[in-house]
Amino acid sequence: MKSLQRRHVLRVMAAASALLATGIAPGALAQDRTSVKIGYAISKTGPNAGGAGITTLPNYQLWVKDVNDAGGLELPDGRKLPIEVIEYDDRSASEELVRAVERLATQDEADFILAPWGTGFNLAAAPLFDRYGYPQLAVSSVTDKAPDFVKRWKRSFWMLGGGHDYAGALAGLIKKAAADGTLNTKVAMISVADGFGIDLVTAARPAFAEAGIELVYDKTYPVGTSDFTPMINEAKASGADSFVAFSYPPDTFALTQQSQVADFNPKLLYLGVGTGFPVYGKNNGDNATGIMSLGGIDPANEANAAYRKRHEEVTGQGPDYWGSVITYASLQMLQEAIKRKGLDREAVSAELSAGTFQTVLGETKMEDNQLRTLWWTGQWQNGQFVGIAPADRAGASQPILPRQAWKK
Amino acid sequence: MTARTLLGLLVAGLVLAALAALPLFAGPYAVTLMIGMTGYVVLATAWGLFSGPTRYVSLATVAFFGIGAYTVGVFSETLPYPLVLLVAALIGLAVALVVGLSTLRLAGVYFVIFTFGLAELIRQLVTWYEVNVTGTLGRYIFLPVTPEGIYWQLLALAAATFLFSWGIGRTRWGLALKVIGDDEVVASHCGIDITRLKLALFAVSAVIITLVGAIQAPRWTYIEPSIAFNPTISFLTLIMALLGGADRLWGPLLGAIPLFLLFEWLSANFPNHYPIILGLVFIAIVFLLPKGVLAAVESRLRKGGAR
Incomplete structure (x- = not known):
C-alpha cells in the first residue's frame, strides 16, 4: 500500500516536472531521475x-x-x-x-x-x-x-x-572415446517425457546415428517417476558402455542413488538437470567424480x-x-x-x-543475438563440475574415461 | 413483461457496445485486464450454466480449456483461424459427450473426483501422444491476433453465453433443470429425461469453455501440457462462480469481476503473500457466503422486508 502511494506520488511528480521541463528548460527531466527501474516477473x-x-x-x-x-x-x-x-x-x-x-x-x-x-x-x-x-x-x-x-x-x-548443441557434443565425445577404444559404440538412453527430455532426445537420436553409435536401449518415462530400478537393470543387461539420462533434478538424484544400489557402473554416465547443482556434488562427494551432464565451468x-x-x-x-x-x-x-x-x-x-x-x-x-560460447558437456572432477566439450575451447578439461566404479 | 425484457436487452446491448469500444480509448494494460476478466467471466458463467442448476461440482474446466488451447497449437499453421476455432469447439463437444455419457450417472463427490482426474488424464494423453508420435512437446502459436482482437472475441463469446443462459432459463428445459437440482428422483418421476438434459447442458458448457481456451491461446505464443492444463484455472473458476452464486444468471459475473480484480491487486502489491491470502479468501467465501453474494443479499432484503 505504502509503495503504491509513493509510486503514485512519484508519477504525479514526474508528470508535473515533465510539464515544467517542456516550458522552462528542455532536457531538465533527465536530471531529475533518481533511480533506474528494473522489473521482472518470475x-x-x-x-x-x-x-x-x-x-x-x-x-x-x-x-x-x-x-x-x-x-x-x-x-x-x-x-x-x-x-x-x-x-x-x-x-x-x-x-x-x-x-x-x-x-x-x-x-x-x-x-x-x-x-x-x-x-x-x-x-x-x-x-x-x-x-x-x-x-x-x-x-x-x-x-x-x-x-x-x-x-x-x-x-x-x-x-x-x-538441444542439438548438447546432444551433438555428447555424440562427438562418445565417438572419440570409442575410436580410442575406451568405450564400445553402444548407448543406453532414458529420458523424461517432458519439455527438456523430449527436446534433447529428439536431437540425440539422429546425432548418435550420424556418429555411428548404436542405441541399444531407448525409453522415456513420465514426470514424477521415482523407481528407476527396471530401467537400470535393462540398461545394465543391454551391454552398453554408456548410459545417458535426460532427466529432471529429482530423477537425477534418484538415478544416482539407485545406480549405486544396483551396482550399475557404466563407463560413461551422463545425467540431466540437477547434476550441475552444488548440492549434487556435496551429497555424492567422491562418487560424483566422472559423472557428466550439460554445462560446466572453466576451473581456471x-x-x-x-x-x-x-x-x-x-x-x-x-x-x-x-x-x-x-x-x-x-x-x-x-x-x-x-x-x-x-x-x-x-x-x-x-x-x-x-x-x-x-x-x-x-x-x-553475441553471435546473431545468441551466446554460442558455451560448455556443451561438463564432468565432475575434483569437486568441481568442469567443462569438457567443446574440447577445442580454451579452458576445456580432459574427460576422465572410463569413470570410476561406485565407492561404497 | 415483454416491454421490460426489451428494455433489459437494450441496456445489455448498450453495455456490450460500451465494453467493445473500450480498447479505442483505454491503454494496453486495460485491455490486458479486460481479457483476463472477460475470460474468467465466461468461464464462471459457463461453469454455472451446468453446475448451477444440477449442483454437480465440476473441476474439469481446465480439461476443456486446455483442449481448446492445444487445438489452436496443433492447427494454427495449417487451417484458417475461424476454422481452427470450429475444430476446437467440435473436439470439445466430442470429448464432453463421451465424458458426459460415461459419468453423468455419478453423483456427489465421485463426480468431483472424476472431473479432477479427467483434466490430468487428458494432459497425460496429450503428453503421451506428443512424446511417442510427434516427438516434440511444446507447440508454437504464431497467429496475427492482436490483444484487442482476443478481447472482442471473448466479449462476443460472453454475450452469447449470457444470451444462452438467459434463454434456457425461460424454457421447459430450464424448469426441468431446476427440478433436477432440487430432487433428481422427483424429476425422473415427472418424466424428465435427466441424463439427456444433463448431457446436453454439460456439452454446451464444455464447448464454451473450450472456446475460451482457444481464443486466449495465441497470447502465450508457446504452449505445452503444463501450461495449457494448469489446474489453478479450474479452482479459480469454481470459486468465482461460488462467490457470485452459481445458480443465478448474473451470479458468476458478480463473483468473477471482484475476485479477478482482487487477485490482480494482490499480485501487484503482495506478490509474496498471494497464495496465503488466496487460501484465506477461499475459506472465507465457503464459510461466510456458502450460497453466494446474490443469495446473501436477497435473504438480507427479505428479512428486512418482513420486519
Whole structure:
C-alpha cells in the first residue's frame, strides 16, 4: 500500500516536472531521475519455482545488490543511479506472466525488464518485450529455434543454446572415446517425457546415428517417476558402455542413488538437470567424480570463481554449474551496455547485439543475438563440475574415461 | 413483461457496445485486464450454466480449456483461424459427450473426483501422444491476433453465453433443470429425461469453455501440457462462480469481476503473500457466503422486508 502511494506520488511528480521541463528548460527531466527501474516477473510459486529459485532469481538479487553497493548503474555521463526493483510472481502461469510483463511495461514504466525463467515463459513474454521495445536476455531457455526467434523478435537474445548443441557434443565425445577404444559404440538412453527430455532426445537420436553409435536401449518415462530400478537393470543387461539420462533434478538424484544400489557402473554416465547443482556434488562427494551432464565451468577462470564465492555468501546457496553464471553474465552485459548507451532501450539493444563485454565468463560476445560460447558437456572432477566439450575451447578439461566404479 | 425484457436487452446491448469500444480509448494494460476478466467471466458463467442448476461440482474446466488451447497449437499453421476455432469447439463437444455419457450417472463427490482426474488424464494423453508420435512437446502459436482482437472475441463469446443462459432459463428445459437440482428422483418421476438434459447442458458448457481456451491461446505464443492444463484455472473458476452464486444468471459475473480484480491487486502489491491470502479468501467465501453474494443479499432484503 505504502509503495503504491509513493509510486503514485512519484508519477504525479514526474508528470508535473515533465510539464515544467517542456516550458522552462528542455532536457531538465533527465536530471531529475533518481533511480533506474528494473522489473521482472518470475515463478516464485508453482511448479517452476524450483528452477527459477536456483538459476535465475538469486542472480537477479545478487546483481541488484552488487550494483547498488557500488553506487548504482553507471550512465554514459558518469552519473550513478540506484536500481529500483519491481518484482512480480507469475505463479508459474503463462497468462499471469503476460499480464505481469504488460503491467511492468505500461503501468510501472520500467526502464528495463529482466527475462522470466523457462523456455515456454520466455516465448510467452517475447511478443510483449518486442512490442514495447525492451531487450530480452533469455537465459534459461534451451531451444534450437533461436535463429528463427531472433528474426521474429529483433531485440531478443538467446543464451543457453539448443538441444542439438548438447546432444551433438555428447555424440562427438562418445565417438572419440570409442575410436580410442575406451568405450564400445553402444548407448543406453532414458529420458523424461517432458519439455527438456523430449527436446534433447529428439536431437540425440539422429546425432548418435550420424556418429555411428548404436542405441541399444531407448525409453522415456513420465514426470514424477521415482523407481528407476527396471530401467537400470535393462540398461545394465543391454551391454552398453554408456548410459545417458535426460532427466529432471529429482530423477537425477534418484538415478544416482539407485545406480549405486544396483551396482550399475557404466563407463560413461551422463545425467540431466540437477547434476550441475552444488548440492549434487556435496551429497555424492567422491562418487560424483566422472559423472557428466550439460554445462560446466572453466576451473581456471578467476572471475567465475570469485562470482561463485560471492553468490554463496550473498544468497546463502551456491550457483548451479550451468545457467547461473550465464544469467549473471547477461546482467553484466546489460549493465555495461547501459553504461555505454544510457537508458535508450533501442541503443542498448543494438549494443548488446554488436558489442563485446567483459563478464564473469571472460570476454563475451553475441553471435546473431545468441551466446554460442558455451560448455556443451561438463564432468565432475575434483569437486568441481568442469567443462569438457567443446574440447577445442580454451579452458576445456580432459574427460576422465572410463569413470570410476561406485565407492561404497 | 415483454416491454421490460426489451428494455433489459437494450441496456445489455448498450453495455456490450460500451465494453467493445473500450480498447479505442483505454491503454494496453486495460485491455490486458479486460481479457483476463472477460475470460474468467465466461468461464464462471459457463461453469454455472451446468453446475448451477444440477449442483454437480465440476473441476474439469481446465480439461476443456486446455483442449481448446492445444487445438489452436496443433492447427494454427495449417487451417484458417475461424476454422481452427470450429475444430476446437467440435473436439470439445466430442470429448464432453463421451465424458458426459460415461459419468453423468455419478453423483456427489465421485463426480468431483472424476472431473479432477479427467483434466490430468487428458494432459497425460496429450503428453503421451506428443512424446511417442510427434516427438516434440511444446507447440508454437504464431497467429496475427492482436490483444484487442482476443478481447472482442471473448466479449462476443460472453454475450452469447449470457444470451444462452438467459434463454434456457425461460424454457421447459430450464424448469426441468431446476427440478433436477432440487430432487433428481422427483424429476425422473415427472418424466424428465435427466441424463439427456444433463448431457446436453454439460456439452454446451464444455464447448464454451473450450472456446475460451482457444481464443486466449495465441497470447502465450508457446504452449505445452503444463501450461495449457494448469489446474489453478479450474479452482479459480469454481470459486468465482461460488462467490457470485452459481445458480443465478448474473451470479458468476458478480463473483468473477471482484475476485479477478482482487487477485490482480494482490499480485501487484503482495506478490509474496498471494497464495496465503488466496487460501484465506477461499475459506472465507465457503464459510461466510456458502450460497453466494446474490443469495446473501436477497435473504438480507427479505428479512428486512418482513420486519
